[in-house]
Amino acid sequence: MRRWLTRRSRIPAVLRLTLAVILAAGAVAVLAAPSSEGQTSSGAGVPGGPPAGVNAPSKSPEPPAPGDPVKTFPDSPALRAQGYTLYQAGCSSCHGIALQGTPGVAPSLRGVGAGPVDFYLSTGRMPLEQPREEPQRAPALYTRGQIDALIAYVASFGGPPAPTADPAKGNLALGLHEFTLHCAGCHQVVARGGLTVNVPVPDLLAATPQQVAEAVRMGPYVMPHFGTRQIDQHDLDSIARYVLWTRHPVNAGGWAIYNLGPIPEGIVAWFMGLAALVIVARLIGERLA
Amino acid sequence: MNVLQRTLERRFLRGTRWLEQRLGAAKGIKWLLSYVFPDHWSFLLGEIALYAFIVLVGTGTFLALYYIPGDSQVIYHGPYALLQGEQMSEAYRSVVDLSFSVPAGLLFRQAHHWAADVFVAAIVLHLCRIFFTGAYRKPRDVNYFIGLTMLMLAILEGFAGYSLIDDLLSGMGLAIAYGVALSLPGIGAQLGYLVWGGPFPGSSSFLPRLEIVHVFLIPGTLAVLITLHLVMIMRQHHSQFPGPGRRERNVVGTPLWPAYALRSIGLLLAVAGVLFLLGGLVQINPIWQWGPFHPYLSENGAQPDWYIGWLIGALRLMPNWEPAIGNYTLIPNPFWGGAAFPLFVFIVMFAWPAIERRFTRDHLRHDLLDRPRDRPTRTAIGAAFLSWVMIIFAVGSTDRLFFRLHISYTAQIHFWRAGVWVLPILIFFITRSACRSLRRTDTHPMRAWQGTVVRRGPDGSITRLGDSADRTQSRPSEEPVGTVPAESER
């Protein structure tokens, strides 16, 4: 302790203060930055439309309303066969060789349809290493073609069609309004993520409109799912457009410091504003003589 | 050239005579021009706060010309696309308009907000300097109390300021403030109804009242207290660190004119410069992104400005104790974190000079400051207390830590419920032992080194070039001024 405290330093004080400011700015970045990778969602399995047996998931994907656009994925016997092979190799150990799930480990996938499969696989949340861990956003393990194959195979067991969203048809103001009402409680109003107790909520910086639509309708992991009574297709298009907008929101004020609000603002006030002024005070506080 | 100079000098003399004929203030002006400021950078922290206040008044006046404290619901039809057709209060619309439709409006708003953040930060740093150097001792105890009062007012003032806007964040902050007001034992509901003019979100008179508080009552009080603070400093002169020729009875430093005046003006300009640079380049409180407030709306990660952060930390850390007998709630839970905690912190700080006198029996006047290491117990108590408050402050952002690092939020809260007591005790002992060892070696922890500079010649002989610059300060050797026995001093 004593050696450390009384150790001499050859770095001039002003440089040391400057260094401290830079380090603090780094701390802002580490503490406040939203983590695109730090996503979570969707625990284990995906829900089944008509509850299928004892190992069904607790909630099922909302079907699109009649007349709403749906996302169609490629389908063919060959694709299903490829999907079967991939499924048996990568998914069956938890979800069962016949999609029936494993009680206490993973839910049945019968009747979940295409949407959840596309969501979990395209966001890299599945497959999981441990059934109890929270699925996090990650680079997708499967190629687009492999995902399509798995979708074709799982969707062949039935389920609602996958929803979709077209940001071009959405209205930004409506998107903000609906996002605040339904989504901001967990995802933060500029979609920077947050938490519900003991489940981190992902930011939506990397979410595509298709993934937004799928997540809204199915409610991955502990997220609620939203039907057309709460969020109709126009609202969904608008939310998708708003989520895209939050990647580059209107930052008329300058450097956005992650659009998080007061935490990074406080760090900047102390470690850039006040620190710079303390350096000035340090410079003028003593006579030059 | 010389002619010009002589003319100017004559003019100046004539002006001075004109003034003297009317005021006769020559003695006071001469005294002021040669008023001595001791040289140490840490004496400028309070000045930073003062200059931030000046920036606040200037920018705030501009903002007040545009702000409308109205709660009637209107539909937005301004240039900002994301709020088109949205229902919002008149107050929120006026601030969105100020940000997007008034030239330089956003610059002033942001500079004002940064100035508020830096203002309170500078006061806190100034308070730390005062505490750890013992500058609150007689004769400066009254001025210390004024300073603490100003800190409380500054926090209230900041909260009132960002609550005026009626955006989603400020609405949530006011909801919590309402919860804390209601939690005051016995009188809470009456007080809450008095302030809000009814149940939350309050009657139409609430925002106009808040505006009067923010632009008139608190700033006016602050201005009066600042004046008192400065007058008392001038009367007593600054305290100073011990050093060659520096005694209890004198003050050594730079006279106001000319060098100090220029440096001080430089600091004022630097404060304004930094705040306007931040205001122009770093976004603060982008209210258009938060959207308008309604009581049934909220968002994740909502936080208050930093100087309220210690309260949100305390509110989150507190277990759910809420003793009640039947329908009589003795102490509603938000009272602990939102009212009892800050009251306790301020009571301790107000009582500290008396507590210290009680234990040291030192009732003397002190104009020479202590180096923190020379008072290991005081420094250790201060560090422990500060760390206690800072831990609670930091707990206010554990949710962000959970988001970043995935350390279970509930586990963090449970850990800190114990850690908030254990860690300050550890810090007390570490600080005290560090102070003692520093005092023994008498070196500066960051800059001073002791030794002799030598050169070894080719023949192995050693030439002494000189000693290290002796920057350690000698201790006061004389008795402090005013050596009157303790009892007659109270």
Added chain:
Amino acid sequence: MSTGDGSPRLRPIARTLAVLVALRTAVRTATGRERPGPPAPPDVDPSERIVPASRRAETIVAALLLAAAVFGFGFTFVYVVSGENTQLLGLAVGGMLALLAAAAIIAGKLVVPQEQSVEQRDPLLVEEQAEEIVEIVEAGGEGVSRRALLAGAGGVAGAALITAAATPVASLGPTLNGIHTTDWKRGVRLLDTSGRPYLAADIEIGTFYTALPEGGDPEHLGAGLLVVRLPPEFLHLPPARQSWAPDGIVAYSKICPHAACAISLYRYPTYRPTSVEPAFTCPCHYSTFLPGEGGRLVFGPAGRALPQLPLMVDADGYLRAAGPFHEDIGPSWWNIHRGQS
């Protein structure tokens, strides 16, 4: 200390005192409360005056001032050309101020004379003057005989004055009328935020709905409701509330009973065995409540359960309140009506 009186023989009491004082000093020195006296510093006179007379510094200051002028005019120019460009405006005005600051500081340190001088402090207290003040003031009471009476009467009058001055504060706020009531009464329909009434059939498992009272004030603190439908596996209401949840639909006040924030977090597991039970969480201080158990608190600082509103379904299938809240909504206060749970 008065132990030494010059006499060569110390009396016993004085000797004991001397020992005590020495002990105290030793203890204080050992515990660091008092330092042994250091050698006196050399009594130097620190006064000095240095005249820098640096033409180079003067040039730098002049250059800084001119540069500041450029930024200052630049501000006006940017303001006229594009008044919305906050970054350019900030750079211009902030740059001007920073350059002026640099000029003033350099001038203060390198151009004008550098002086260190010594000023004597005022002793502040001069005993005679304090006594004189007391004498002057007391002389003003010469000949007044019934001081106690006058002081007492003056005190009473002062108290009355303060009371009278403080009384109008009460006109700021209404009385607590209506603090126990909300717009939710038996038969009030549940509307969504755009005003459409909810059918019981609209409410699905695994999601939450925000509801407002039909005909009520949406900005009232008690207006907002959280409505969810739970399957039997998660529905364990207290026995007295079994009838409050038609078809498993439960409704709670949206306002956290801790500090009045809106509860806008609902977690609902996709697969219960590998994740958490359904719960509401308040985003302000993370109080967490179980909708299936009458709003029981499982984590966080709230001192009460989340108030539940009894529901019913009418003949047309619309959701309606089956009665008012059985306890007060909103943050706790002294006489809040607390629920049974």
